[in-house]
Amino acid sequence: MSVSTVTTTAFAGQRPGTSGLRKKVTVFQQPHYLENFVQAIFDVVPELKGGTLVLGGDGRYHNRAAVQTILQMAAANGVVRVLVGQGGLLSTPAVSCVIRKHGAVGGIVLSASHNPGGPDGDFGIKYNVTNGGPAPEKITEAIYERTTTITEYKTYQAEAIDIESLGEYTLGGMQVIVIDPVSDYAELMESLFDFDKIRAWFASGKRMRFDSMCAASGPYATRIIEGLLGAPKGTVVNGIPLEDFGGLHPDPNPVYADDLVAHLMATDAPDFGAASDGDADRNMVLGRNFLVTPSDSLAVMAANAQLIKGYAGGIAGVARSMPTSCAVDAVAKKLGLPCFETPTGWKFFGNLLDAGKVTLCGEESYGTGSGHVREKDGVWAVLFWLNLLAVTGKSVEEIVTAHWQEYGRHFYSRHDYEAVDTDAANGLMTHLRSQLASLKEQKLGAFTVALADDFAYDDPIDGSRSEKQGIRVVMTDGSRVVFRLSGTGTEGATLRVYLEKYAADAAQHGVATQTALAELIVIADQLAEIKTRTGRDAATVVT
Ligand code: VG1
Ligand code: CO
Secondary structure, three states: EEEEEEEEOOOOOOOOOOOEEEEEEHHHHHOOOOHHHHHHHHOOOOOHHOOOOEEOOOOOOOOHHHHHHHHHHHHOOOOOEEEEEEEEEOHHHHHHHHHHHOOEEEEEEEOOOOOOOOOOOOEEEEEEOOOEEEEEEEHHHHHHHHHHOOEEEEEOOOOOOOOOEEEEEEEEEEEEEEEEHHHHHHHHHHHOOOOHHHHHHHHOOOEEEOOOHHHHHHHHHHHHHHHOOOOOOOOOOOOOOOOOHHHOOOOOOOOOOHHHHHHHHHHOOOOEEEOOOOOOOOEEEEEEEEEEOOHHHHHHHHHHHHHHHHHOOOOOOEOOOEEOHHHHHHHHHOEEEEEOOOOOHHHHHHHHHHHHHHOOEEEEEOOOOOOOOOEEEEEEHHHHHHHHHHHHHOHHHHHHHHHHHHHHHHHHEEEEEEEHHHHHHHHHHHHHHHHHHHOOEEEEEEEEEEEEOOEEEEOOOOOOOOOOOOOEEEEOOOOOEEEEEEEOOOOOEEEEEEEEEHHHOOOOOOHHHHHHOOHHHHHHHHHOHHHHHHOOOOOOOEO
C-alpha cells in the first residue's frame, strides 16, 4: 500500500472536444490511457493538492473501473477529500451542484452524455472547475498540452473502495466520502420550484411520463417526481441506470425517444412528457400531441420566469448558443433583457453566469439551464415546466401556441450527417469558408443574404476569443442556415446543419416544420454541396 510512480508514454488525440474527452470504451481500456489524462488534470490544476474533488459519472460501462483508478490517483496526488456518488453515479448537473455546495476545487465527470454505452459504446471524461462548470478552453487546452508530453503518473496501490455503500473511507491520507447522489440536488430543486403547487397538480389527476432512457436521470426523477411530488408510481419509466442504457440511445429527441413520443401521441396520452440523456443534462419536453423545440422551450422559460418561485425576482439576462434559434432574442427584446450569443458548448455560459449577466441559458441540442448550477440541467428543466403547468393551469400546447402568437414562431430544425468521411467534411467547410466574402447581398431563392461569416466569440468577461465556431448565413428576414462540425462524436465527422425561419403571422404557425424550412434546406445543400461531398442523400438524424 504505497504511492507509486508509473512510467507512461503520451497518446495522440487526447484533446477535449465540445464537452470533454470522448472515445470508444475500447480506447479508454488501453493501459495508461485514462491515467495519462487524469494525471494531466492534476498537473494543470495544482489546487487539487490539498483540496476536495467531486467524482461521479452517468453509470455507463467502465464507470466503476474508472472511479477506482481516479480515486487511487487522487490519493497519490495529494487530494485530501473526494466526494463520490454512490455506485459511482452522479448526473452532470449534480456534480456541478455538489462542487458548489461543498466548496470543492473541482470535479471529474465520467460521461459520454447522449452517445450509446456498453463495451462497444462510448466513454468520456471531463474536468469541471470551482464554479461547478466545465473547464474553460484555457484549461482544457493546457490539459491537452500536458497529455502530449507526459512520461509518468502517480497512483496509490490499494484495495478497491466499496463505492456501493454510503459512508466514509480512507485511501492513504485521503478521505473518500460516498454520498447519496440525489439529496443535495433535490434540496436545490426544492428551493427553486413550488413543490406544493406541483403536488396539487398531480393530485388533481394530471399525468406525466418521464423517460429516463435507462440513464442517470432515473434516481433523480424517481426520488423527486414520484417521491417528493407525489406523482403515481410508474410516472418515471426506464428509471434504473444500466451500464449499456438497456441498448437505448439515450438522446432525448423525437428520433431516439420515439417510444415516449408515441405515448404522448396516443389517445390516452398523459398531459406532459419528458426525457433526459445519458448524464441527465439534456431534456426534451412535450405535451399531449405536441412537441416543443428546445429553442422554444428556452424562450417560453424566459417569458414566464417571473411565475416560478426561484426566478420571481426577475432574470438578469439570457444567453443562447449561436445555432440556437432566435426565439429567446424576441423575448429578451420585448422584456428589455440583455441577450448573449455564444459558441456551442455549456462552458461558454460560465463567465456570463458568474458575472451575473444572465440567468437563463440554452442550446438547440435539448439543453437548458440557469444560474443554479453551471451545467445544463435536464431534471431542472422538466421541473420548471411542471411548475409552469401547475401555476398556469394551461396545457403545453396552449402555452407554446400563445407564445407564438405573441412573439411569432421561429421554425427550427437540425439535420445531422453522422460518421461522414473526415476529409470530405473538412473539405465541405473549407468550400463554405471560401464563399463567405462573396455571399453578402446575394439572392438565394426568395432570400437575400444579410450576413455570412465564420462565427467568432469574444468573451465579454475575460476577453478570450474563440474562432471558427460555425459558418452562419443570415438572411435579411432573419432566416438562418448554420453549418458546424460536431465536437462530441467518436467516428469520422458529423456535419450539423441548422435551419431557422421566422413567421410573425399566426396563420402560418400550423405549417409542418420541414415544409416551412423546405426552401432553406435546398439552399443549404446548394451552398455546401452536401449530397455530392458527403455522398449522402439524406441526413442521418433530423430533429
Ligand atoms: C453537442 C451539442 C452541444 C452540446 C454538446 C454537449 O456538441 O451540439 O450543443 O453542448 O453536444 O452536450 P457538438 O459539438 O457535437 O455539436 V452533452 O449532453 O454531451 O454534455
Ligand atoms: Co449530456
